[in-house]
Amino acid sequence: MAKLVPLADAVAELVHDGDVVALEGFTHLIPFAAGHEIIRQGRRELTLVRMTPDVIYDQLIGAGCARRLVFSWGGNPGVGSLHRFRDAVQHAWPGPLELEEHSHAGMANRYVAGASGLPFAVLRGYTGTDLPRHTANIRPVNCPFTGETLTAVAALRPDVTVVHAQRADRAGNVQMWGITGVQKEAVLAAHRSLVTVEEIVAELTPVPGQVVLPGWAVTAVAEVPGGAHPSYAQGYSVRDNDFYRAWDAVSRDRATFRDWLDRHVHRAGATA
Amino acid sequence: MAKLVPLADAVAELVHDGDVVALEGFTHLIPFAAGHEIIRQGRRELTLVRMTPDVIYDQLIGAGCARRLVFSWGGNPGVGSLHRFRDAVQHAWPGPLELEEHSHAGMANRYVAGASGLPFAVLRGYTGTDLPRHTANIRPVNCPFTGETLTAVAALRPDVTVVHAQRADRAGNVQMWGITGVQKEAVLAAHRSLVTVEEIVAELTPVPGQVVLPGWAVTAVAEVPGGAHPSYAQGYSVRDNDFYRAWDAVSRDRATFRDWLDRHVHRAGATA
Amino acid sequence: MSGPHPPADWTADEMMTVAAARQLRDGTACFVGIGLPSTAANLARVTHAPNLVLVYESGCLGAKPDRLPLSIGDGILADTADAVVSVPEVFNYWLQPGRIDVGFLGAAQLDRYGNLNTTVVGGDYTTPAVRLPGAGGAPEIAASCGEVVVIVRQNLRTFTARVDFVTSVGYGAGPGDRQRLGLRGGGPRLVITDLGVLEPDPVSCELTLTRLHPGVTREQARAATGWDLAVAESLTTGDPPTAHELAVLRALQATTDGSRR
């Protein structure tokens, strides 16, 4: 049974310095508020994991929370590059950022293996690319029936996965819908999980396209209305496209970024 | 784009003597009408595949359509044994029935591998049981990262998969909901597929818990109202539990069974 | 049949079902087979374990039926579940990683190490005397759940020295076998029959009679066992079904019988 707790308490209890942390989401339902709380609480040396690290990862990296990034596509969706991510990789600012890089198919299957309690997953992927040279987590595997060589990827098991969803009930059953990406797998692959939700309701009315995570498979739920802003929560809010475009300018310059962080994250409360 | 065709035409075109045929369903949405049409058209030497062969498989086996059965649990759900299945295995009536036997987890993953275009799937399963001794489709596989030994199962790729669903639209997009079992995987694993539906509608209104198969991933759709009877179609019909109980007596005796088959399948039209 | 002669107001099957239900702890997740396990699990949920999470292999997680489901794919399971997932998902994401606390299984045969057979009896595999339904979810339920509870009627057909086919592994050939096989779940913790309750010896892993149902003697239990049955020194006699347990069980069964019409 998931605990219902305030966001600050959940982050304090579940996210530790040095942890492997996945804040998942595929453009939709990005857990921005939880990411900001991680920044506010000054977590350090995190291994950040995500298929599509975007603006919240740019912020976490720029704020100095991360030592390592495991990912498959890092960008500002619909806008362009992540300047804090690039600055960290190209100029080690505010510190060096180690990368482990995959394809989407590989990352998705690494979560699937983690969620399935298996040490690896098999796919047709990476073959002929330069990606396998740079990580030990991609290896060939032979089919025991046909002898064919396929690709194995190592299971991904975050210490903690954080996602945002539309709703939960008081037992911590979580309901999300729309584009739900790899969130179920990321939660089930993790040792601990935190779900921020738009609202906690008495009963979860079924919705087409819903994914429901039973409360007994989730560690903690925090009610954070608007917790996905500037991304969106289908049925609750629309994407703040202006924010994503404005981020390009804010994030290009270190001082402008620090000022933004100071004003919009550090000085804001846990509901920002 | 799936073709919309009458059931008899679809079976004539898609199901051939000697084919590997999966009529899938997990108690719910069992494609009985399609099975009856296969019997009526006198198909022979089929390899029948199904996780849970039940009464329709008892009928297909008793009618002499099958040479081989690939399965994980064969019974009359909620009632007991399948007497035609037992008679075929124990007394080779009406002919010998070769068995290939798995666990549910193994069968489900064999379909997953088939649907995924992979030659095998990996699971924690079968270990220590007598099941692997009797088929070449279960073998050990080592994790290329940890060295751990796991179990591999060979992909299952039926020549044709048949399922029943609630609805389709005119483009052959198929919508089903409730317990949808392994139907999506069974359809995607197959070279050809036939979906019988309760009704064809102008537009598929979204329903909670729905699984939608796009029309371009389905070969043919046939409108067969009540095509799952005596099983049920959630939202359309309830299970005819009396039929399942009555089947126990009907199927115990070869003559009684043949008489039933004659009256209820052979002499009935394609909509029975 | 060598079963006990029950007092007039409850049957041996009712006693067995009640004893099984009592073993399910509130708040745990239980992977439930249809038949006796499903009846006992639903009885537990309606009596002492309202937060028992029932997981059915048809993909229904957290089903809360108000009558007994007639099959593993009964629509009432989907209607009342917290989530309905695909069959591959229920095995891969929910059972395999060890998320389920208790696996609740029946069997046609069982041996002294709790190995189960639901495949074939007599003859050989290709020409058996009796062809049973087969494995279903049992091999992986037995392998991966935190612990396994078996519910089975006790007689010389079911309690055999050697199962004709190992469909699901209990303790294999004895201590250390589960570890050697790499099975992650704990194995059979309890076997509940119409005569009493058996538990594995902590050292030898051999099933040992630890409790008798009211009115049953140890001699009856030994006579119904196809091997030299070990009996615990601390053998006790369990409590009979309470009036409440019986009333709830019978009401569940009555609504089910009603829904069959």
Place this chain on the structure above:
Amino acid sequence: MSGPHPPADWTADEMMTVAAARQLRDGTACFVGIGLPSTAANLARVTHAPNLVLVYESGCLGAKPDRLPLSIGDGILADTADAVVSVPEVFNYWLQPGRIDVGFLGAAQLDRYGNLNTTVVGGDYTTPAVRLPGAGGAPEIAASCGEVVVIVRQNLRTFTARVDFVTSVGYGAGPGDRQRLGLRGGGPRLVITDLGVLEPDPVSCELTLTRLHPGVTREQARAATGWDLAVAESLTTGDPPTAHELAVLRALQATTDGSRR
């Protein structure tokens, strides 16, 4: 920039987008990256290919947006899709088995065999001059789709003799390489740029200039290519955008710009 000087009534990017859209056949399934591929695919769907099936890696199968999606996870994709599936499913059940006819990709660098780089440019891998977004879905799209269409602006930065990193394989080092690697899809069929269209030579697999956009010369194309560009003997000049194509494209972009507010 070495781009062409377009006639006043359409831009080189518009020509490129229109040329790309024209290559998508009605009724096929197309795996669409965001940006130029998405614009071209939606233009095709609204003009000559109403039954073009757009598949987005966010899990949207058969999306039919009435404006251009602002990202791969735009809600309009889910709202208008025939089915929304999980990200593992879109890669494992839909892309990997070869169900998608056309993969539509962009790139930061491309070489004469159509190998693509979207990872790093300059320096070495750990200390690159420019860190790009990375692979995303591209390696497996390039491997598994029936064929690949690449849309990329042509200049000396993008058209390089050797890509700094092979993110997605085209024809590898030449003929037979895809087969040797076990890649099941057909590889790049077309590269569409702001200058013209390139196709692989059927024997050498080398990208060959087969068509120029109106107003572009072969010398401009060769000057914008970082290797000695092969030019087809049958080099043709494509048709300019029609008034209808331009009107639809601009309307799509206008509604998109409107929805950004």
